[in-house]
Amino acid sequence: MSDLWAEQRAERRRTAEPLAVRMRPRTLEEFAGQDHLLAPGKLLRRMLDADRLTSVVFTGPPGTGKTTLAEVIAAHTGATFERANAADVGVREARAIIAAAVRRLEEGGGRTIFFLDEIHRFARNQQDVLLRAVEHGHLTLIGATTENPYFALNSALVSRSTIFRFEPLDEAAVVTLLERAIADPRGFGDRVVSVDDDALALWARLSDGDARRALSGLEVAVLSQAAAGAEVVHIDLASAAESMQQKALVYDGTGDEHFDVISAFIKSMRGGDPDATVYWLARMLEAGEDPRFIARRMAILASEDIGNADPQALSVAAAAWDLTERIGRPECQHTLAQAAIYLACAPKSNASARAIWDATAAVRDARTITVPRHLQSPHPREIDAAAAYVNPHEDPTGAAEQTYLGVDHTFYRPTKSGFEDLIRRRLEEGNVSEGRQSGEQVSDE
Template sequence: MRPRSLEEFVGQEHILAPGKLLRRAIEADRLPSVILSGPPGTGKTTLAHIIADITHAKFVRLSGVESNVAEMRRVLAAATNRLRTAGAKTILFVDEIHHFNKAQQDILLPDVESGNLRLIGATAYNPFFYVNSPLVSRSQVFQLEPLRVEQLELLVDRALADKERGLGNYNVQIDNDACRHLAELSDGDARKCLNALEIGVLTTPPDAKGVIHFTLPVAEESIQQKAVVYDRAGDAHYDTISAFIKSMRASDEKGAIYWLAKMLHAGEDFRFIARRITIFASEDVGLADPEALPLAIATQQAVEFVGLPEARIPLAHATAYMCRAKKSREACDALNAATENIESEQTQRVPEHLKNKHFPVNPET
């Protein structure tokens, strides 16, 4: 069910619509090395295959998790030989490139710089943080976005109609609410959506007429749980906690509770959330509501005492309180200003009237 051309590719119109930079570079065969960054199931591997097909290049895949230095050197040598002897180009696709250490990434630099091959790196992380700067500077970075619900529904329809690469040889009748359920719970991940569709079709017995009815209960059983895009060590972790804090700062109670629920659903450490609420109570609420900090401390103690799943209740209680509380950053701003003065100016001596006068400065021995 993998698309074979840009016309079949679904999503990413912001970089692949006619006239957009990436599409123009691919069609003109003027594509530099690129790094594709985006959540799982957004088409990074598929797009790399399409680029190789359009540019008539040899497609070679390495894994940032599995490939070692010896394998990398063999691939690079073969690409150089291919270009010199046959004039054939090579697309080196490195999946999960952020898993390569610095030495492995540095091995790629000479061949990328000389043009012996075109690198397409794929990562779900921010490449500016997880990929070596020299490699990033020699590559064009493109961000892929999660697919929208209607785009995932289109993929489902295509998969059911495609007899060559999809499920078109099965007589499937899918209900609209079942298709919508798959699309919504896939959270923008085309791979998860199509995998759930496939397992549902292959495990549902046909009726007497040979029709497989893909109903909402079948969809619910096939996908089971929403695929929340969240990584406790990656960008999604920091982006979500940022959204949580900024929602509380804006007194957006509904938004803050939503981000809290997302973090808890994804398995975020509830102690981490409690710590952030405690910091917020002092930093953002501060002097405007002196009860906020004691409540945050009590929340931290409560979640430690009760644990999950009940810990989510005091966390929601504290979140709602912080949203409704008046805000004041006076204490934090004053401290920051004083710190800036200390760092940028000559430090002041303690004035005489503020010194400790209980003991003489130079006591006699």
């Protein structure tokens, strides 16, 4: 009788589980997507087929199958399988699992596989505990993370693990999962459910490769109609759209996606592509990125990558930053878009940035340059030094022939891009400063 009650309790737990949990693949054959990892002959597939998994890290966006694959491994491996979430355990629990794994080895009980979900939540000192166990072969570690493991994990732990990147599922794979959930008794196979093809396609597109989100959309659509008393559930495009009202954006605001998208935004402006620029801008704003952060990065680009090729770019970026502060969401998107497109289309030059980089290197690494006497602040007893200085305004050319550095060292090398070409020609004609080429060669000693 107790076994019957236990089975009933287990069945109630299963029916209360979300559809995405109930429909997790039980075998590699049921696994959708990740063919680059799991197709016959691929490294990970060979390791799993031979049940000879070494320590690995699964990395990739949410809903791509990292935890699911770990569960498949748990069901089929001959090793003892331990699982934990790094958000719920600490060093003490990890050490207990490691100690049990060591005893198991010593007593002939075989290998232990330890699956640690969200491994990036472990601090570096906590990861060191795992490192020693992996190093000595006390257990096989499977770490799962949505972060870049090369940044989020201890480098020594990464070097002792094989990194496998999970990619977002393509739309065909998502549709396959949805169709399986409709037909499978673990899903809605015990109901009469029909879904239009365009509804399936919509879920596949809006999920953005996240199987969990697509299945959640199906579940909401089916259960909402069933709750209204419908014996036959039919889901059309409108019902599907209502059940998943906004596209899933992979963007956590602080992790890899945050830095990847802002990097794409900056590089698109630098590369002169206004369409890519405004797309990445919209991607950040839709995901809730702080518009002030975006404006600050635009101001940096205006000086670093445009500079004197279009001096107005800095004013545009500064005005956009100021107005973003004043206007706020959502209207500041118009200001940011206008400024970002201007910056993308502006002529480019990093000559000013290179000038300050080179000058800084000279200050740090080369011999310190003494201020030429005629540029020094005049002292009462050194009238001759003051007299040696020629005010450019008093020179007929407006550019007195005198040195301002004392050594021959060029930091600013203007390009032929935009307005900077005019600056370049002025310098070549000697109308800015005859003295920038005067003096002796700088020494690094």
